[in-house]
Amino acid sequence: MSAQAEAQRLLPRPLLAVLTTLLCLMVLVPLLYIVLASLNTDVGVAGGEFFPSTFTAASYSKIWTTADLSTGIVNSLIVCAVTAVASALLGTTTAYVLVRYTFLGRLTILRGLVGLQSIPGTLMLLPVFVLFSSAGNYLGLTVIGTRWGLFVAYLTFALPFSTWVMVTYLRGLPRELEEAARTEGASTVTILWRIIVPLSLPAIVVSGIFAFLLGWNDVLFASVLTRPETHTAAVALQIFGSAQEGGALPVYSQMMAAALICAAPVVILYLLFQRYLVGGLTAGGVK
Structure with a gap:
């Protein structure tokens, strides 16, 4: 029906x-x-x-001078794009190992991936901040206020979801394709990148887009782990909106224009990959 x-x-x-x-x-x-x-x-x-x-x-022309939107959009695009790519690639390789191989602790890892989804990100803000601050003190690394520190924080939360999406999808792929490739002398790496990755493209796109959105919509971690020159678009928009509170004439029109500009990359992303989203989101729903 x-x-x-x-x-x-x-x-x-x-x-x-x-x-x-x-x-x-x-x-x-x-x-x-x-x-x-x-x-x-x-x-x-x-x-x-x-x-x-x-x-x-x-x-639309005033917003670039009244709010530091250009710097925020550039920072968001860099951090979120790297997070999406890294999360999709690492999630695919990790899921392949979890689905195709049997080893001690495999079920524990799979259950942990599900359990990690129930932990609110707000509870992890203080531990992550303390950990990054300690890394700066003991290892001599500057983590707080950098783009790569924000990338590590986003990847920590995006990777479990991406891995679980790929696990669900890879379970539905037939093993006969891999067995046929092995009879031709293909290695595990060759099978992964030439067979599994092309067939799993819908799920990879879904995991990458969700990882991108995780960073793009985040305000909490970005406001704590960044400084003015590394602020993301969401933080720049929040600061701009807060600065107008109590003003003689709130610039509501500019705030609406800034909101549409910040939403444009996400809309474009969905339009470009919408044909993969349906197949990826419904993957694993029917066996």
């Missing part, structure tokens, strides 16, 4: 249409307001205008 037929079986067609319309409105109306507010003046937004009386794109 198709998904549309299944939905119609659960709900009558009129009710399904009403619910679908309401859900679309809940998403589109706030988005439309943000877009219109970014094209309005600060005075118009502060006055409560939903539809601008005067359309202007001045906020």
